[in-house]
Amino acid sequence: MESSDHTKVAILGAGRGGRALLDLLNQIPSIEIVGIADRNPAAPGLQRARELQVPVTTNTPDLISNHGVSLIMDVTGDPEMETYLRAHKPPTADILSGSASRLLWELAQHESKLAAELLQSEKLAGIGSFAAGIAHDMNNPLQLILGLAENLAEERDLTVVHEQARDIIEAVKQTSAICRDLTRYSRRASPHEDVLVSVNGKLDEALKIARYASSFHDIEMIKHYQPGAAVKGNPDELLHALVNLITNAVHAMEDVGGTLTIETTVLGGEVGVRISDTGCGIAPDKIPEIFEPFFTTKAPGKGTGLGLYNVKTIVNNMQGTIAVDSQIDKGTTFILTFPNAEPAGQGCLS
Amino acid sequence: MDEFKSGFFVGGEACEGRVLVVDDEPDIRKVVKMTLQKAGYEVLEAENGEKAIEVINSGENRLLLDVVICDIRMPKINGAEAVAYFRSHYPRVPLIVLTGFPDADMATSFLRQGVVDYLVKPVEGEKLRSAVARAIEQRELARL
Numbered sequence: 238m239e240s241s242d243h244t245k246v247a248i249l250g251a252g253r254g255g256r257a258l259l260d261l262l263n264q265i266p267s268i269e270i271v272g273i274a275d276r277n278p279a280a281p282g283l284q285r286a287r288e289l290q291v292p293v294t295t296n297t298p299d300l301i302s303n304h305g306v307s308l309i310m311d312v313t314g315d316p317e318m319e320t321y322l323r324a325h326k327p328p329t330a331d332i333l334s335g336s337a338s339r340l341l342w343e344l345a346q347h348e349s350k351l352a353a354e355l356l357q358s359e360k361l362a363g364i365g366s367f368a369a370g371i372a373h374d375m376n377n378p379l380q381l382i383l384g385l386a387e388n389l390a391e392e393r394d395l396t397v398v399h400e401q402a403r404d405i406i407e408a409v410k411q412t413s414a415i416c417r418d419l420t421r422y423s424r425r426a427s428p429h430e431d432v433l434v435s436v437n438g439k440l441d442e443a444l445k446i447a448r449y450a451s452s453f454h455d456i457e458m459i460k461h462y463q464p465g466a467a468v469k470g471n472p473d474e475l476l477h478a479l480v481n482l483i484t485n486a487v488h489a490m491e492d493v494g495g496t497l498t499i500e501t502t503v504l505g506g507e508v509g510v511r512i513s514d515t516g517c518g519i520a521p522d523k524i525p526e527i528f529e530p531f532f533t534t535k536a537p538g539k540g541t542g543l544g545l546y547n548v549k550t551i552v553n554n555m556q557g558t559i560a561v562d563s564q565i566d567k568g569t570t571f572i573l574t575f576p577n578a579e580p581a582g583q584g585c586l587s
Numbered sequence: 588m589d590e591f592k593s594g595f596f597v598g599g600e601a602c603e604g605r606v607l608v609v610d611d612e613p614d615i616r617k618v619v620k621m622t623l624q625k626a627g628y629e630v631l632e633a634e635n636g637e638k639a640i641e642v643i644n645s646g647e648n649r650l651l652l653d654v655v656i657c658d659i660r661m662p663k664i665n666g667a668e669a670v671a672y673f674r675s676h677y678p679r680v681p682l683i684v685l686t687g688f689p690d691a692d693m694a695t696s697f698l699r700q701g702v703v704d705y706l707v708k709p710v711e712g713e714k715l716r717s718a719v720a721r722a723i724e725q726r727e728l729a730r731l
Contacts, residue, residue: 369688373660376687376708377612383709384618388625408614454611454662 243269247306247330249297249322250313251275251282254342258312261345263289264553274300275313288431288469289556298325306330312338352550357425359543360477363450363484364423370449374415378408422446422480426473433578434475436466436501436510443479444499450480451487455494466501466508469578470555478551481544482512482571488535489516489569506577513570519563527561603627604653604723609639609669610685611661615708619656619685622712623719636664640672643680652680654722656715659686659693667693674700679729681722685710 246262248255251273259282262268272292275283283293294300301309301322309326311318311334319334326332333341385401385408392398440462447453468475486497495515502509519527526532528549533542552559557575606628608619613634620630631652633639643652655673659666666684673682683704684697694705703725704718 369660369690372689373687377615379709380687381614381618384622384712387712388621404614452660454660454665 243267245269245271245305245307247271247300247303247309248273248282249275249300249309249311249318250315251277251280251286251293252312252314253281254312254314254339255280255282256285257342257345257349258310259285259289259291261348263291271303271306272300297321301326301330308333310338310341311335312342353426355543356474356477356547356550359541359547361423362541363481363544364419367419367449370451371415371419374449375412378412381405381408382412418442418445419449422476424473426471426477431469431471433467433469434472436468436475436508436575437462437464439472439475439479440499440501440510443476443483446476446480447483447487450484451491453487453497456487456490457494457496459496459498461498461500463501463503466503466510467578468508468555468557468575470575471551474551474554478548479510479512481548485544486512486514486516486569486571489514489518491516495568503577508575508577510573510575511570512573513568515568518565518567518569519561520565521563524561524563528559602629604719605629605631605651606719607631607633607639607642607652607655609633609636609655609661609666610658611635612658615658615685619715622715625712626716626719628719635661636666636669636672638663639669640664643673643677652677653726654681654683654719656683656685656719659684660688670697670700670702674702679726681726683718683722685715 244267246268248258248262248270251259252275255273255275259270259273262270270286270289270291272294273282273286274294274297276295276297277283278295286293297318300306302325306327307330309322309330309332311322311332319332322332322334382405385405389398389401392401440460444458483497483499489495490497493516496513498511498513500509500511500513502511523532523534527545530546531542532545533540549559552573552575555575557573560572560574561569562572563569603626606623608616608623608630609632610616610619611634616632616634620632623630631642633642636657639655639657643655657666657669657673661669664672666686670682670684673680678701681703682701683706684694684702685706685708686693687708689707697705703722706715706718
């Protein structure tokens with residue numbers, strides 16, 4: 238269908254610049270990317286374009302003569318390209334090249350850095366609320382270690398000595414696992430690290446992290462995992478999104494308790510993730526706002542208002558969608574849908 | 588002054604007092620029990636506030652319980668709720684809070700409610716035993 242208000246863009250050059258532009262423009266609904274060209278068939282932008290289902294070609298003349306191209310963006314860095322384009326472009330198309338396209342590329346880079354910064358700050362702000370959970374989970378094994386060690390100093394029964402020494406070793410492992418999980422979680426997501434990720438593995442990892450953020454006491458857990466649910470994306474970012482969703486679900490059931498249900502499905506070309514709680518629910522008039530930045534129902538200082546906004550950004554970066562189904566006092570379900578990545582068995586990251 | 592001691596006899600051994608340990612972690616109950624038993628206390632256990640209330644309301648415990656040591660972050664009835672219940676129903680039983688998360692506001696609020704001690708895990712055996720001994724001493728003084 239023709240839509241005249243869309244800007245139809247052809248990108249020339251699929252190196253780092255082309256790829257960054259592709260990612261940026263792809264997020265803007267009023268821009269349609271008609272194709273991307275590069276002489277090098279292995280250029281990173283071409284690979285990315287295939288994932289985004291943007292037409293790719295190694296033939297520049299073909300692309301620019303495409304019907305209806307309204308803007309040609311040249312990020313090849315090739316001075317001859319500019320001359321060529323002036324001579325051969327369709328009369329209705331504008332050209333962005335040379336320093337103008339470089340400026341745009343720099344802005345795109347800057348924007349993607351800011352977006353990463355925002356994700357990281359919101360994640361770190363969230364970790365601030367883990368203090369009580371971390372203290373609880375570290376000080377309990379430490380109490381055990383201290384108590385056993387005090388006893389061992391006087392214990393004469395060798396069987397008891399052996400048993401308690403083993404208990405101490407277990408408690409130390411348990412404590413160090415907390416530090417390992419948290420340092421891994423707090424690190425900055427590495428940029429453009431799109432790999433095959435096992436959704437079930439990430440959900441379990443997210444559950445471990447979310448336990449620091451909120452008390453799972455009085456929460457019944459139900460898990461229905463479809464084996465082999467795999468998606469393509471940045472594993473650190475996916476973990477961050479899942480931690481946010483699980484934490485929200487548990488917070489919605491705070492004080493009264495309830496059931497947290499996590500389900501994954503693989504249906505045809507799609508991987509689905511459902512995270513449901515039986516908590517307070519979201520008022521119907523608030524639902525359209527929940528993915529907006531700075532929307533929060535939490536008390537000042539308790540939430541950044543960026544949690545769900547970032548979840549949506551992350552899910553969309555992975556070519557996924559997010560939907561919500563909620564009823565006041567009944568509960569809320571978040572439904573994530575991703576394109577099914579290659580089936581498991583190709584070195585799935587967990 | 589012997590007549591003011593709460594000491595009684597359990598299984599033929601002198602007992603310094605009866606202590607209820609409320610914590611959802613079995614490891615903590617185990618190690619606290621071990622520490623206090625060495626000093627001659629009889630130790631009862633409860634895994635959450637709800638169970639603790641059951642224990643104190645059963646049989647002779649309501650008369651013979653000398654100290655309650657209570658965690659805060661627990662399922663069912665949490666520590667703060669349990670403390671409030673104990674203070675209103677059993678104001679004579681001294682309470683010691685033993686928590687993994689030091690929180691000054693919470694500590695102040697507990698002490699205001701009449702909690703005799705606020706200890707942070709990990710606590711040394713000696714410190715725990717002397718807190719319990721002090722609590723029992725205060726209880727005895729209150730009885731006078």
